[in-house]
Amino acid sequence: MKQQSFLFGESDPEQAAASGSEPQERQEALPVVEEVLEETVPPEPQVLSVGEAVNRVKRSLEKQFSEIWIQGEISNLRAAPSGHAYLTLKDSNAQISAVCFRTVFGRLKFDPSDGLEIVARGRISVRTGSSCRV
Numbered sequence: 001m002k003q004q005s006f007l008f009g010e011s012d013p014e015q016a017a018a019s020g021s022e023p024q025e026r027q028e029a030l031p032v033v034e035e036v037l038e039e040t041v042p043p044e045p046q047v048l049s050v051g052e053a054v055n056r057v058k059r060s061l062e063k064q065f066s067e068i069w070i071q072g073e074i075s076n077l078r079a080a081p082s083g084h085a086y087l088t089l090k091d092s093n094a095q096i097s098a099v100c101f102r103t104v105f106g107r108l109k110f111d112p113s114d115g116l117e118i119v120a121r122g123r124i125s126v127r128t129g130s131s132c133r134v
Contacts, residue, residue, distance in 0.1 A: 058126040065124035
C-alpha cells in the first residue's frame with residue numbers, strides 16, 4: 001500500500017505555505033499492517049450422559065460442601081418406615097430437600113415439626129441411581 005504525502009522544505013507545512021514554497025509530492029512506501037484473523041472453529045461440545053453429569057455435580061458439591069451449617073424452617077417433615085426423616089429446609093429465598101438418618105433422628109434432643117426454625121449441620125450431596133426423581 002502506498003500513501004501520498006507532501007514534503008515541504010520547512011518543517012511546518014503552514015510556514016511553507018506562508019513563504020510561497022510549493023510542496024513537493026513524495027511517494028513513500030509505508031509498512032502495511034495486516035491483521036490475519038484465523039478462523040477459529042469452536043470445539044466439539046462435550047456430551048455427557050445423565051449419569052456422568054450427575055456424578056460430576058455430585059463430586060463437585062461433596063468436595064465443596066463436605067460440612068455445612070444451614071439455618072432454615074422445617075417443612076414437609078415425614079418419618080419413613082426405615083426410621084429416617086425426610087424434610088425440606090426453607091427460607092424466603094430457597095428450599096432444599098434433606099434427610100435426617102435414623103441414627104441421628106432417634107437421638108435428637110427436640111421434636112422436629114413443620115414450621116420449626118433450626119440450624120442443621122450436614123453435608124450436601126446428590127442422590128444418584130434409578131430411584132432419583134427429577
